[in-house]
Amino acid sequence: DIQMTQSPSSLSASVGDRVTITCRASQSIGSHLNWYQQKPGQAPNLLIFGASNLQSGVPPRFSGSGSGTDFTLTISPLQPEDFATYYCHQTYSAPLTFGQGTKVQI
Amino acid sequence: QVTLKESGPALVRPTQTLTLTCTFSGFSLATTAMRVTWVRQPPGKALEWLARIDWDDDKLYSASLKTRLNVSKETSKNQVVLTMTNMDPDDTATYYCARMVGLAGAIDYWSPGTLVTVSS
Numbered sequence: 001d002i003q004m005t006q007s008p009s010s011l012s013a014s015v016g017d018r019v020t021i022t023c024r025a026s027q028s029i030g031s032h033l034n035w036y037q038q039k040p041g042q043a044p045n046l047l048i049f050g051a052s053n054l055q056s057g058v059p060p061r062f063s064g065s066g067s068g069t070d071f072t073l074t075i076s077p078l079q080p081e082d083f084a085t086y087y088c089h090q091t092y093s094a095p096l097t098f099g100q101g102t103k104v105q106i
Numbered sequence: 107q108v109t110l111k112e113s114g115p116a117l118v119r120p121t122q123t124l125t126l127t128c129t130f131s132g133f134s135l136a137t138t139a140m141r142v143t144w145v146r147q148p149p150g151k152a153l154e155w156l157a158r159i160d161w162d163d164d165k166l167y168s169a170s171l172k173t174r175l176n177v178s179k180e181t182s183k184n185q186v187v188l189t190m191t192n193m194d195p196d197d198t199a200t201y202y203c204a205r206m207v208g209l210a211g212a213i214d215y216w217s218p219g220t221l222v223t224v225s226s
Contacts (some may be wrong), residue, residue, distance in 0.1 A: 034210055
């Protein structure tokens, strides 16, 4: 199974900051990596697909990069509505594993 | 407009079998490259991928739950059914069904989620 390791598990930031979240796969997954945002009590929301493609309707302050084993989600500038938990998800091979999440707090 | 909604019991006894039905609209599993997937989330914990069924009836399962899971589809009814046998209190979670599309396998539409509690 491919293990997905996110770092950090949580971070504190301020409005206007640049935030970077990292996701590392235990083996190469090409660009088969998607990022989701989840707010309390809500279903996750797709932000980035295929490692670097912005989902329709998602603000351009969100961006993704990487390929192979190392991936990054960047939020800049951080807005009040961005305080949430973020998950990476590999869809390269089954089982299709999620990272453990990164909580972005004020 | 794409929507998905899961239905099933809110409370299940230990050792029982859970059956969840995902009813969707706005797309068809008869369409090439369409997929429906199941994800769960224990209270306060991370997302866990469970299973996927494809337009061509191909199926994938979580490695750790493979022996307990089954996913099937009723294409004409726009429904996907997930069964999980031998339920345990550790299976208490919010269960989501969702649409998965494209080469990246992005999950672009999610159901609201249903909390299933396993307790005697």
